[in-house]
Amino acid sequence: MAEKFSPVGEKEVTRAIVTEFTTQFAEYVECDCIIVGGGPSGLMAGRNLAREGRKVLIVERNNYLGGGFWIGGYLMNKVTVRHPGERILDELGIPYREVNRGLLVADGPHACSKLIASACDSGVKFANMTVFDDLVLKEDARVAGVVINWTPVSALPREITCVDPVALEARVVIDATGHDAQVVKKLEERGLFKTKGFGAMWVERSEDLILEHTGEVHPGLIVTGMAVSTVYGLPRMGPTFGAMLLSGEVAAEIALEKLHESAKVK
Amino acid sequence: MRVPRLNRVFLYDEGAAQALNLEEIANYLRKKLGKVAIEVRGNPFALYLSPESILDCARGMASIKIHDATRRMLSGPEPLYGEIDYERRRILGKTRAFGILYDGLELQRLFFKLIPREERSLQFVHIFFTNRLFATWDEKDKRYHARTSVYGIPSIISTTGLVEAPAKPREYYLLKQQFEMLGKDLPELKDSFKGAFIDYEDERLNEVVKGYAMQAVFYSLVGDPFCQDKGCRLYNAHWQEELVFAQLGSDYEFCPRHTKFLEDGEWALKR
Amino acid sequence: MGIEKIEIKEDKTVRELIAELNLSSVPILLELEGEVFYPDDRHDRRLKAGDTLMVIPIVAGG
Numbered sequence: 001m002a003e004k005f006s007p008v009g010e011k012e013v014t015r016a017i018v019t020e021f022t023t024q025f026a027e028y029v030e031c032d033c034i035i036v037g038g039g040p041s042g043l044m045a046g047r048n049l050a051r052e053g054r055k056v057l058i059v060e061r062n063n064y065l066g067g068g069f070w071i072g073g074y075l076m077n078k079v080t081v082r083h084p085g086e087r088i089l090d091e092l093g094i095p096y097r098e099v100n101r102g103l104l105v106a107d108g109p110h111a112c113s114k115l116i117a118s119a120c121d122s123g124v125k126f127a128n129m130t131v132f133d134d135l136v137l138k139e140d141a142r143v144a145g146v147v148i149n150w151t152p153v154s155a156l157p158r159e160i161t162c163v164d165p166v167a168l169e170a171r172v173v174i175d176a177t178g179h180d181a182q183v184v185k186k187l188e189e190r191g192l193f194k195t196k197g198f199g200a201m202w203v204e205r206s207e208d209l210i211l212e213h214t215g216e217v218h219p220g221l222i223v224t225g226m227a228v229s230t231v232y233g234l235p236r237m238g239p240t241f242g243a244m245l246l247s248g249e250v251a252a253e254i255a256l257e258k259l260h261e262s263a264k265v266k
Numbered sequence: 267m268r269v270p271r272l273n274r275v276f277l278y279d280e281g282a283a284q285a286l287n288l289e290e291i292a293n294y295l296r297k298k299l300g301k302v303a304i305e306v307r308g309n310p311f312a313l314y315l316s317p318e319s320i321l322d323c324a325r326g327m328a329s330i331k332i333h334d335a336t337r338r339m340l341s342g343p344e345p346l347y348g349e350i351d352y353e354r355r356r357i358l359g360k361t362r363a364f365g366i367l368y369d370g371l372e373l374q375r376l377f378f379k380l381i382p383r384e385e386r387s388l389q390f391v392h393i394f395f396t397n398r399l400f401a402t403w404d405e406k407d408k409r410y411h412a413r414t415s416v417y418g419i420p421s422i423i424s425t426t427g428l429v430e431a432p433a434k435p436r437e438y439y440l441l442k443q444q445f446e447m448l449g450k451d452l453p454e455l456k457d458s459f460k461g462a463f464i465d466y467e468d469e470r471l472n473e474v475v476k477g478y479a480m481q482a483v484f485y486s487l488v489g490d491p492f493c494q495d496k497g498c499r500l501y502n503a504h505w506q507e508e509l510v511f512a513q514l515g516s517d518y519e520f521c522p523r524h525t526k527f528l529e530d531g532e533w534a535l536k537r
Numbered sequence: 538m539g540i541e542k543i544e545i546k547e548d549k550t551v552r553e554l555i556a557e558l559n560l561s562s563v564p565i566l567l568e569l570e571g572e573v574f575y576p577d578d579r580h581d582r583r584l585k586a587g588d589t590l591m592v593i594p595i596v597a598g599g
Contacts, residue, residue, distance in 0.1 A: 371595065
C-alpha cells in the first residue's frame with residue numbers, strides 16, 4: 001500500500017517553520033559561544049564545546065556548512081589529513097586510507113557530512129545564510145558578541161537595502177572565518193589589533209604552527225583554523241585539513257577554560 | 267691569529283631536532299679536544315632564567331621574528347599575546363614546534379643574556395643547538411638569508427638551518443615547482459634525491475653537527491670558524507652538495523693546517 | 538676580519554672608539570678586562586689609555 005502523507009495544510013507548515021525558528025533564535029540570542037564560520041575548524045570547535053554541555057551557535061554566511069572540507073585541492077573531492085589528524089577521523093567515524101607515511105585520504109563529502117552531523121548531534125545550532133557584520137564590544141573592549149544580518153541583504157547595494165542587523169551576545173566568540181580572519185579584522189578596524197597577514201608557503205611547518213598559535217587573541221575572542229595563519233603571519237598551508245580539525249579541538253579547550261574562568265569570577 | 271687558552275666547552279639543547287644526540291657530539295669533541303672539559307647542559311632557559319623573567323624572554327623572542335625577508339627588522343611591531351605565549355611554551359620545553367624565522371643576530375643577543383657573566387669569555391665555548399630557523403641581513407642584496415649557524419657568544423647551530431639554509435640542487439627546485447602545481451606529494455620528490463641533501467630526521471644529522479660544533483670551537487680559538495678547503499669540516503657550505511661532501515664525503519676530517527693546529531694542543535688551558 | 542687586539546692610546550668612550558674604527562654597522566662583541574659585552578650595552582663606558590680591547594666579529598655560516 002502506498003505511503004499517505006498526513007493532511008497538514010500550507011499554513012501549518014509555515015507556522016511550524018516560523019515558530020521553531022523564532023523560538024530557537026530567541027533562545028540563542030545569548031549563548032556561551034558564538035563561532036563565526038562553519039568550516040572544519042569551526043565545526044570541530046562547536047562540536048566539542050556542545051558535547052561539554054555548552055550553548056553554541058555557529059554563524060555561516062553560506063547556505064551550506066563545511067567550508068572547504070567538501071573538496072580537496074583543485075576541485076578534486078578527496079581531502080587529505082596528515083598524522084596525527086587520523087585521531088579525529090577515527091573519532092568522527094570517517095573512513096580513510098593511508099596513501100603515504102602519515103598521509104591519509106578521505107572522501108570529502110563523506111568526511112564533511114560526518115563532521116556536520118556530529119556537530120548537530122552534539123547540540124550545536126546554526127544560523128546559516130547569515131553573515132557576520134560586526135562585533136559587540138563591552139566597555140573594557142572585551143568581545144561580547146556578534147552583529148549579524150542575512151547574507152542576501154549584505155550582498156545587495158546599500159542604496160536599495162536598509163535592513164538593520166541584529167546583535168547576539170556570547171561569553172566567548174571564535175573566529176573560524178579562514179584566510180579572511182573577518183572577526184579579528186573588525187578589531188583591527190578599530191585600532192585594537194594588528195594582524196600580520198599570512199606568510200610564504202612552508203607546508204611542512206604551517207600545520208604545527210597553526211596549532212601552536214590557536215588561542216585567545218583578545219579578551220573574549222579566540223581564533224582557530226586558517227584565520228590563525230592570517231593573524232600571526234604564519235606560513236601558508238597546502239590543501240590539507242589535519243590542522244583545521246585539531247585547531248578546532250584546541251579552540252574548544254581554550255574556550256571551555258575561559259568559560260570556566262568567567263563563571264568563577266561571577 | 268690570537269689563541270686564547272680554551273678552558274671548557276658547554277653544549278646546550280634549546281629545542282634542537284630530537285634526532286640530535288648531544289652526548290654523541292660531546293664525546294666527539296672530547297676525542298678532538300683532549301684536555302678540554304666538555305659539559306652537556308640542558309635547556310639554557312631552565313638553567314638560568316627565573317620564572318619571573320621567562321615572560322620577558324618570551325616577549326623578546328616574539329619580537330625578533332622576521333615577517334618579510336626583504337625588510338630589515340630593526341624594531342619589530344609589538345608581538346601579539348599568542349606569539350608571546352608560543353615562545354613561553356617553547357622556553358618551558360612544552361613544545362618544539364618550529365617554522366618561525368628569527369633575526370639571527372638578535373637571537374644570539376637574547377641567548378647571550380642567558381650565559382653567566384663569569385663565563386662570557388673566549389676561554390669558554392658556548393654552543394646552543396636549536397631547531398629555530400634564523401637569518402641574517404645582507405646589506406649587499408638587501409634581504410635576509412637563512413643560516414646554518416652564527417658564531418659568537420654563544421654560537422648557535424640550527425638543525426633546521428642545516429636543512430633549509432644551504433641550497434639544494436637546482437633540479438630539485440624546478441621539480442618541486444612542478445610537483446606543487448600538480449598537487450603531487452613532496453616526499454616522493456625527496457625520495458628521488460635521496461641522500462643528496464640533509465633532511466629532517468636524517469640519520470646523518472649527528473655526524474654533520476660534529477663538524478659545525480668544531481667550527482664553533484675554532485671560532486673561539488682563532489676568530490675564524492671557516493676553512494677554504496672544501497674537504498675540511500670547517501668549510502662554509504652554501505650548497506647541500508658542499509655540506510654533504512665536507513661533513514660526510516671527504517677523505518679527511520680536517521685539512522692539514524687545521525689538523526696540525528689541533529694536534530699541537532697549545533690552545534688548551536693547562537690544568 | 539678575525540679577532541683583533543686594540544691598544545687604546547687615549548681616553549675615549551666605547552661609542553667613540555666604534556665610530557673611529559668604522560664598526561657601527563658591523564656585528565661585533567668587545568672584550569675588556571676579561572668581560573665580553575655588546576658595544577651598545579656599554580656605549581658610554583670610558584676606555585683609558587693603555588687599556589687592551591679585543592674586537593670579536595660575529596660570523597654567520599651557511
